[in-house]
Amino acid sequence: MSSLDQDQRLHPCCRDKITVSSDSLDARELAKQPLQGLKLASHAVLEKAQQRGRLKCSKCGGSRMFFCYTCCSLVGVSVQEIPLIKLPVKIDIIKHPNETDGKSTAIHAKLLAPSDVxxxxxxxxxxxxxxxxxxxxxxxxxxxxxxxxxxxxNATDSRSYDRTYEPCLKRLKREEVQEATHTAENPESGTPDETEGSESKVYPLQRVVFIDSTWNQTNKISTDERLQDLVQVELKMRKTCFWRHQKGKPESYLATIEAIYYFLKDFHEHCLAQEYNGEYDNLLFFYSYLHSVVNKAKSSAGKC
Structure with a gap:
């Protein structure tokens, strides 16, 4: 379990109240810093870029800090200075056309894992x-x-059965002879379909889709008929750290980059059955830094 998971258990808005003890102050301090303990690349490059201030995007001319959310390109930071991450599955993000680019965290995933997002x-x-x-x-x-x-x-087996059951009955006698001859000549080999089927059962997932929009806008995309037959996955027992929390929505409604991070972490542990050692923590490279900047600004203004 990462420190992020541990810290979220101490979130002051959790249903289970923190027991008053000599450690209660430390618990509250941890709750204010939920992104501590991640295995991240150094933020020194972002600190230097922040000191230089905003720069113009070379493509659109917009005034930007760190990256241009319109052009999906770095600004004042080179690609060699940020961590690049290889993901175990491809990520597709379906963005609502009315989603404000500057408020979306989807761009973080694209910049940090460009070949997979x-x-x-x-x-x-x-x-x-x-x-x-x-x-x-x-x-x-x-x-x-x-x-x-x-x-x-289960879904794959069900669809395969529906597609192949009738044709198999008709082809059975002819193919029995052909397959028996092939097996006798190549006892250790399997048909391409058998090999492919074996691999798909071990690792069938190839792509994961996320919706990037405000929660009030998600319904139109999530109910689109092109997505209706996909298995839907919910990230339970997670709490957002996003500084733009939407009023009236539960804390389990995550920012896009948080959802991607938590999905991959759970996928690594539960589906790949491997111990998690921070392999995808750098997906939160920009997010964690911006989180700290916002919190410092709130503290200075007396809002924390």
Whole structure:
């Protein structure tokens, strides 16, 4: 368990109140710093860029700090100075056209994992292989990350049965002879379909879809017929640290970069069955720094 998970358990808005003890002050201090303890690259480059101030984006001319959220490019920081992350699955982000670019954290994922993250603006949605893609979105039919793979297997097996059962009956006698001859000549080999099927059952997930919008705008995208048949996954028992918390929404409604981070962390532990050692912490490289900047500004203004 990372320090981020531990700290969130001490969040002052959790249902379980912190027991008053000699450690209660320390607990409150931890709650104010929920992103401490992550394995992050040095923020020195961002500190220097902040001291220089805003610069013009070379593409659009907009005044930006660290990166241009319009052009999806770095500003005042080079690609060699930030961490680049390789993800175990591809990430697609479907962005609502009315989502304010400057308020979205989706850009963080694209800059830090450029080869594995693609951002689409709704109504542009690619055609998905429903057996290998999931949608991360809370809904009554959503499953946990722990149960996601089994649901993918079940859905794949069900669709395969529906597609192949009747044709198999008709081809059975002819193929029995051909396959028996092939097996006799190559006893250790399998058909391409068998090999591919074996691999897909071990690792069927290839792409994960996230929706980037305010929570009041998500319904239009989440109910789009092109996403309806995807297995939906919910990240339960997580609390947002986003400084732009939406009024009236529960703390379990995460910022996009938080949702991506938590999904990959759970996927690493529960689906890949590997101990998590901070492999994706740098997805929060920009987010954690901006979080600290905002908190310092609030403290200076007496709002914390």
């Amino acid at each position: 693609t951002i689409y603006t709704y109504p542009c949605i690619p055609e998905y292989d429903k057996d290998k893609v999931v949608l991360v979105f809370p809904s009554p039919r959503a499953v946990s990350v722990q149960n996601m793979m089994q649901h993918l297997h």
